[in-house]
Amino acid sequence: MKAIRIILQIAILFAFSLIGEGVNNLLHLPVSGSIVGLILMLICLTFKIVPVKIVEDGASFLLSFLPLLFIPAMAGVMNYPALFSGNGLVLLLIVVLSTLVTMVAAGIASQMLENNANKGKENDECNKHLSQS
Amino acid sequence: MQQAFIAIIIILLTIAVYIAMTKLYVRFSYPILIPVLTTTVAVIGLLLVFHVSYDQYMIGGKWINSLLGPAVVALAYPLYNQRKILVKYSLPIIGGVFAGLFSGMISGLLFAEVFGIDRDLILSIVPKSITTPVAIQIATGIGGVPSMTVVFVMVAGFSGVILGPKIMKWVRIRSYLGKGIAFGSASHALGTSKAFEYGELTVSMSSVSMTLCAVLGSVFGPIVVWIFHV
Numbered sequence: 001m002k003a004i005r006i007i008l009q010i011a012i013l014f015a016f017s018l019i020g021e022g023v024n025n026l027l028h029l030p031v032s033g034s035i036v037g038l039i040l041m042l043i044c045l046t047f048k049i050v051p052v053k054i055v056e057d058g059a060s061f062l063l064s065f066l067p068l069l070f071i072p073a074m075a076g077v078m079n080y081p082a083l084f085s086g087n088g089l090v091l092l093l094i095v096v097l098s099t100l101v102t103m104v105a106a107g108i109a110s111q112m113l114e115n116n117a118n119k120g121k122e123n124d125e126c127n128k129h130l131s132q133s
Numbered sequence: 134m135q136q137a138f139i140a141i142i143i144i145l146l147t148i149a150v151y152i153a154m155t156k157l158y159v160r161f162s163y164p165i166l167i168p169v170l171t172t173t174v175a176v177i178g179l180l181l182v183f184h185v186s187y188d189q190y191m192i193g194g195k196w197i198n199s200l201l202g203p204a205v206v207a208l209a210y211p212l213y214n215q216r217k218i219l220v221k222y223s224l225p226i227i228g229g230v231f232a233g234l235f236s237g238m239i240s241g242l243l244f245a246e247v248f249g250i251d252r253d254l255i256l257s258i259v260p261k262s263i264t265t266p267v268a269i270q271i272a273t274g275i276g277g278v279p280s281m282t283v284v285f286v287m288v289a290g291f292s293g294v295i296l297g298p299k300i301m302k303w304v305r306i307r308s309y310l311g312k313g314i315a316f317g318s319a320s321h322a323l324g325t326s327k328a329f330e331y332g333e334l335t336v337s338m339s340s341v342s343m344t345l346c347a348v349l350g351s352v353f354g355p356i357v358v359w360i361f362h363v
Contacts, residue, residue: 010200010203013203013204013206013207014202014203014206016203016206017202017203017205017206018202020202020206021202030267030270030271030274030351030352031267031270031347031348031351032264032266032267032270032347033202033266034201034202034203034205034206034266035205035264035266035267035344035347035348037202037203037205037206038205038206038208038209038212038340038344039209039344041206041209042209042212042213045209045210045213046213046216052210052213055207055209055210056210058207059207059208059209059210059211060210062200062203062204062207063204063207063208063210063211063329065151066204066322066325066326066329067151067167067168067169067172067323067326068147068148068151068168068169068172068197069197069198069200069201069204070169070173070201070290070322070323070326071147071151071169071172071173071176071194071197072147072190072191072194072195072197072198073198073201073265073283073287074169074173074287075173075176075177075180075187075190075194076187076283076284077173077177077284077287078177078180078181078187079187079280080280080281080284083284090248090250091250091254091258091285092288094241094244094245094248094250094258095241095258095261095285095288095289095292096288096289096292096296097240097244098237098240098241098244098258098261098289099237099261099262099288099289099292099293099319099320100292100293100296100297100300100319101236101237101240102233102234102236102237102240102262102289102293102315102318102319103233103293103297103300103301103315103316103318103319103320104300104301104304104306104315105232105233105236105237106229106230106232106233106236106314106315106317106318106319106342107229107301107304107306107311107312107314107315108232108304108306108311109225109228109229109231109232109233110225110226110228110229110230110232110308110310110311110314110315111225111229111306111307111308111310111311112225113224113225113228113229114222114225114308114310114311115308117221117222117224117225
């Protein structure tokens with residue numbers, strides 16, 4: 001019974017991804033169909049157009065083996081053996097370095113802003129205490 | 134009929150290797166043993182040993198691949214669960230995503246310029262931190278080579294997932310929010326799959342960053358290239 005429910009729920013997720021694809025083709029958006037599908041699904045969940053109940057099991061199931069779904073696309077690298085010698089290695093090094101720069105910048109910026117936001121809240125609470133006293 | 138048989142064998146084999154590699158990772162849990170990397174290496178190894186081409190592998194592989202679309206849609210579920218946190222921390226999210234997006238694209242351009250890389254390859258590096266289908270579109274738009282971009286996107290994913298935890302420890306990115314935004318901005322969906330090891334908050338931060346990067350990258354990618362007129 002649970003298996004059937006999961007399959008049906010994945011079918012709903014599939015439908016959203018196809019609708020996203022359709023919207024994309026229609027409006028010539030620069031993003032991919034599945035990203036449009038994600039945004040549509042989030043809107044539908046937020047406004048209770050789609051109840052969470054009818055997707056949660058399927059979504060959890062699918063996300064529980066997310067890495068498996070990347071394997072076929074990843075294996076495509078076998079068609080580019082040249083990348084792993086000479087000039088190719090320089091390219092890979094650039095990508096690795098630039099990725100780490102990205103991570104550090106995104107992580108530090110968001111952590112700083114998060115701390116600021118939390119500090120702001122604490123100050124508000126202090127002020128509240130002060131005004132009460 | 135024969136095609137279907139081949140497809141089923143390929144799918145089952147891929148799943149079997151993935152399960153074995155996941156067991157290995159749970160047992161030893163070194164970052165380098167992350168299942169998506171070890172499974173990819175093992176699958177490529179098997180294909181080379183048995184002289185199976187990538188196109189032949191994709192007879193079965195495309196079925197697994199086709200679940201990526203619904204899986205990306207499924208990320209709406211953790212996002213929905215964390216919606217209050219997302220609204221509360223919208224400023225750190227947007228700030229972090231912009232910092233990651235621009236530093237990623239500009240550092241890629243600069244490093245490539247320093248090493249004297251060809252123009253079309255430089256342009257292929259620009260969208261590397263953005264999820265594959267969108268990165269392909271951006272690369273095509275700015276004059277890169279899409280198939281190279283696919284490889285760079287993959288390398289950006291792996292390097293973030295494998296080296297990320299160490300680097301973040303060094304630079305003291307400790308908050309789950311910061312880690313999630315770093316994973317999503319630098320390593321897209323692959324980073325998001327790693328974020329599952331840190332809990333739902335990190336997953337939703339990572340997937341919202343990945344989504345924002347995809348949308349904003351499509352807009353700002355061509356602009357960054359134009360400003361630096363490569």
